[in-house]
Amino acid sequence: xxxxxxxxxxxxxxxxxxxxxxxxxxxxxxxxxxxxxxxxxxxxxxxxxxxxxxxxxxxxxxxxxxxxxxxxxxxxxxxxxxxxxxxxxxxxxxxxxxxxxxxxxxxxxxxxxxxxxxxxxxxxxxxxxxxxxxxxxxxxxxxxxxxxxxxxxxxxxxxxxxxxxxxxxxxxxxxxxxxxxxxxxxxxxxxxxxxxxxxxxxxxxxxxxxxxxxxxxxxxxxxxxxxxxxxxxxxxxxxxxxxxxxxxxxxxxxxxxxxxxxxxxxxxxxxxxxxxxxxxxxxxxx
Amino acid sequence: xxxxxxxxxxxxxxxxxxxxxxxxxxxxxxxxxxxxxxxxxxxxxxxxxxxxxxxxxxxxxxxxxxxxxxxxxxxxxxxxxxxxxxxxxxxxxxxxxxxxxxxxxxxxxxxxxxxxxxxxxxxxxxxxxxxxxxxxxxxxxxxxxxxxxxxxxxxxxxxxxxxxxxxxxxxxxxxxxxxxxxxxxxxxxxxxxxxxxxxxxxxxxxxxxxxxxxxxxxxxxxxxxxxxxxxxxxxxxxxxxxxxxxxxxxxxxxxxxxxxxxxxxxxxxxxxxx
Numbered sequence: 154x155x156x157x158x159x160x161x162x163x164x165x166x167x168x169x170x171x172x173x174x175x176x177x178x179x180x181x182x183x184x185x186x187x188x189x190x191x192x193x194x195x196x197x198x199x200x201x202x203x204x205x206x207x208x209x210x211x212x213x214x215x216x217x218x219x220x221x222x223x224x225x226x227x228x229x230x231x232x233x234x235x236x237x238x239x240x241x242x243x244x245x246x247x248x249x250x251x252x253x254x255x256x257x258x259x260x261x262x263x264x265x266x267x268x269x270x271x272x273x274x275x276x277x278x279x280x281x282x283x284x285x286x287x288x289x290x291x292x293x294x295x296x297x298x299x300x301x302x303x304x305x306x307x308x309x310x311x312x313x314x315x316x317x318x319x320x321x322x323x324x325x326x327x328x329x330x331x332x333x334x335x336x337x338x339x340x341x342x343x344x345x346x347x348x349x350x351x352x353x354x355x356x357x358x359x360x361x362x363x364x365x366x367x368x369x370x371x372x373x374x375x376x377x378x379x380x381x382x383x384x385x386x387x388x389x390x391x392x393x394x395x396x397x398x399x400x401x402x403x404x405x406x407x408x409x410x411x412x413x414x415x416x417x418x419x420x421x422x423x424x425x426x427x428x429x430x431x432x433x434x435x436x437x438x439x
Numbered sequence: 440x441x442x443x444x445x446x447x448x449x450x451x452x453x454x455x456x457x458x459x460x461x462x463x464x465x466x467x468x469x470x471x472x473x474x475x476x477x478x479x480x481x482x483x484x485x486x487x488x489x490x491x492x493x494x495x496x497x498x499x500x501x502x503x504x505x506x507x508x509x510x511x512x513x514x515x516x517x518x519x520x521x522x523x524x525x526x527x528x529x530x531x532x533x534x535x536x537x538x539x540x541x542x543x544x545x546x547x548x549x550x551x552x553x554x555x556x557x558x559x560x561x562x563x564x565x566x567x568x569x570x571x572x573x574x575x576x577x578x579x580x581x582x583x584x585x586x587x588x589x590x591x592x593x594x595x596x597x598x599x600x601x602x603x604x605x606x607x608x609x610x611x612x613x614x615x616x617x618x619x620x621x622x623x624x625x626x627x628x629x630x631x632x633x634x635x636x637x638x639x640x641x642x643x644x645x646x647x648x649x650x651x652x653x654x655x656x657x658x659x660x661x662x663x664x665x666x667x668x669x670x671x672x673x674x675x676x677x678x679x680x681x682x683x684x685x686x687x688x689x690x691x692x693x694x695x696x697x698x699x700x701x702x703x704x705x706x707x708x709x710x711x712x713x
Contacts, residue, residue, distance in 0.1 A: 158618055159537045166530035166593060167545065173586040174552045180563035239458055247452035255697055256459035259466055262696040264647045266667045267685040271469050274678045281481040281678075283468075290484075317462065374556035377649035377664075381671040398558040408562045415559035426554040430547060 178419070184412035191406040204413035208401070211410075213389035217397040220304060221421065224311070224393055225372045231312045233364060236319025237357070241349070244327045254324070261317040265377035272310045273299060273382045303383045303391035310378050315371075319364045326360035327353070362432075369429055373422050394418045466693075473682035480679035495683035505687055508666040512691075514577050515652075515662055516645035519584030520592075520638050526585075527592040528634075532622055534593075535600035536608065546597065549590040557650045568655060575659045580652060584645045591644075592637055599633030600626065639699045646692045663688035 185204050188196045208214060243253055260268070276284045277298035285295030298306045330353065338348050374395045379385055385392035385400060392400070398418060402411030472480050474491035499505060534542050564583070573579035603626065611621055627634065649664040656665050670684050 159533045159539075162529040162533035162618070163545075165526045166549075166589060169526060169586065170549055170552055170589060174555065176567070177560035177563035178555070180566075181560055184562060242451065242458065243455045245448065245451065247448065247455065249452075249456065253455050253459040255700065256463040258700065259463055259693060259696070262643060262647075262693045263466065263689050264664050264667060264685075264692075265649050266664050266671065267469075267689055270667070270671055270681055270685060271465055274681065275465060275468055275472070278481075281483050281485070283485060286484055313462070313465070370550075370553050373554065374558060374650075376558065377653070377668075380649075380653070381668060395556055395558040399561070402558075402561055412562055415556075415562070418556045418559040422554045422556055422559075423551075426551050430551070 181412045181415045181419075184408055185416050187409055189407070189409035189412070191408055200409075204409045205416075207410050208413040208417065211397070211401075213385075213392050213397050216389040217392050217394045218421065220389075220391065221373065221393040221395075223304065224308065224375055225369055225425075227308050228311050228315060228372050229365060229368055231308070232315045232319045232368065233361065235312070235316050236364070237323050239316070239320045240323035240327055241353070244324065258317040258321050260314050261321070263314060265314070266381055268310055268314050269378040269381045272306070272313070277306055299383050300387060303387065307375070307378050307382065307391055310382075311372065311375065315368060318368070322360050322364055323357060326357050330356050366429060369425060373425060374418075394421060466689075469682050470686050472679055473686045475679050475682075477677055477679045480682070495680045496687070499680055499684045499687065503666060503669070505666075505684075508661055508663050509687075509691070511577060511580075511656075511660055512646055512662040512664075512688075515580040515584055515660075516642045518577070518581040519588065519645050520641040522581060522585040523589045523592045523641060524634070524638060527589055527596055528622065528627070531593050531596035531600055532626060535597050535603075536605065546594065549593055553587070553590050561654065564651075565654065574655060575657045575661075577660045579655055580660060580662070583651050583655070584648060587648070587651075588641045588644055592641055595637040595640070596630075596634065599630045599637070602633075603629055636699075639695075643692060643696060 186199060186201060188198050188200050190196060239257060243250065243257070263271075274282065276282050279285050279295055279297040279300075282298075284298065288295050296302075335348055335352060338352060343351075375393060376395045376399065379391055379393065379396045380399075383391040385396045389397075394414070395418065398411050398414035401407050401414055471487075473495055474493070475486065475489060476492055476494065479486050479489050534546070568574055568579045571579075607629070608621055608625060611625055616624070646662075647664065648662075649668070652662045652665045653668050656662065661669075667681075667685055667688050670681050
């Protein structure tokens with residue numbers, strides 16, 4: 154096939170994605186250097202880096218950076234560990250295996266907004282939530298989860314949704330593991346932990362990379378769960394980067410500062426991205 | 440005490456069932472609550488047995504027409520997925536069979552566009568959509584969803600196409616088949632399973648997308664995620680109705696997911712984890 158056809162086939166995708174990236178990005182960078190508040194359209198003009206200064210000195214900025222990283226890391230650890238444990242657990246023949254599998258992956262199909270509302274009302278409500286009912290039953294003081302552990306609550310919600318994803322991928326990967334070397338190792342006296350640590354985990358290397366890669370992409374910009382539950386609070390306790398920018402843009406109508414925040418979010422994402430591609434990206438490319 | 444192999448397996452099966460039930464319990468409870476009255480929904484202790492009512496579903500339907508939102512969800516999910524496949528299949532085909540020394544970089548770059556947080560570009564996209572007169576239209580959502588999913592779609596298709604033996608395509612070319620013929624008559628039928636699972640994953644991701652649909656739509660093009668969000672306002676603190684609307688919003692995609700479970704497994708692993 155000649156070069157022109159090859160280029161022609163790829164051009165639409167590359168051009169579209171390039172536009173999708175460059176146009177908004179350059180607009181964001183431009184907006185971030187001008188005075189641009191939707192409530193005061195008459196105030197205009199180039200103001201250099203003041204929007205950045207304003208955004209960095211926002212009382213929520215530091216917490217937003219920390220919260221973003223804490224959310225990504227803790228959800229990753231929980232989902233990989235629990236997902237792996239579940240995948241190993243159900244990796245044998247038993248009655249109703251198919252049903253158990255469906256039960257385990259179902260949370261992945263639930264919308265983020267529904268997921269958040271479900272946990273907020275059903276479990277974490279301080280009056281009629283199941284958690285408080287159980288703790289009252291045990292004679293403990295009921296806890297207002299979203300007020301006292303806002304970040305932890307969000308981690309619980311997202312973990313519930315993404316454990317199935319990790320489980321799904323680990324499960325398929327485990328099924329392709331050749332059982333013979335495992336049996337040979339058992340004959341040679343290896344115990345279950347040794348087989349798992351030195352044979353199964355290396356086999357899962359690529360699957361683990363896939364899980365980490367895809368999840369990081371999604372968790373860097375968690376939004377819906379925070380939007381419908383804590384609203385970023387109390388204070389800035391559960392505000393991440395995405396939510397901080399959102400509140401600047403749509404609640405305070407300051408497009409200039411929000412754009413400066415956008416640039417920060419993009420920088421933060423790129424630092425993580427470079428790190429990720431270094432570590433796991435290579436295993437993905439065929 | 441040492442367990443025999445059989446006892447061990449029974450124990451393991453019980454643990455597996457327990458884990459499955461625990462993970463599924465919230466969904467079960469959500470559906471259960473949607474058939475309760477508002478008072479029963481917040482009763483302490485919670486009710487497991489009660490007389491089911493359809494009242495919530497009727498009220499939700501009266502207040503906001505479920506089907507408008509459902510149709511919007513279906514149209515945007517399928518529309519965006521089709522659009523992305525249309526653009527993505529030729530690109531992945533070219534990259535899988537005629538890679539240049541830039542192909543790897545292009546693929547990584549494409550994936551990196553997914554790392555740009557949506558909020559970072561919220562203002563520009565909002566203004567562009569507004570200027571184009573596309574606020575609250577399905578068209579806007581279809582284009583945006585297609586762009587969001589395109590990198591993942593290309594990645595997955597790329598790895599599926601890689602598995603097709605080159606010789607088959609080469610011999611078709613020798614016989615004088617055009618590029619279009621090769622793609623539509625040979626490549627697509629050969630990789631149907633992979634394309635299907637790619638499409639399924641994309642549909643699920645579009646269906647559950649919340650950020651753009653909440654920010655760019657109102658009553659006309661609102662998807663089910665936007666409908667659910669509209670019930671989450673403090674004014675809508677009616678847990679039973681909220682459960683009903685959530686059940687309605689999630690049921691189609693959950694059932695769809697169950698049916699396509701096997702395909703989805705293939706798709707999610709990028710075709711790489713065999």
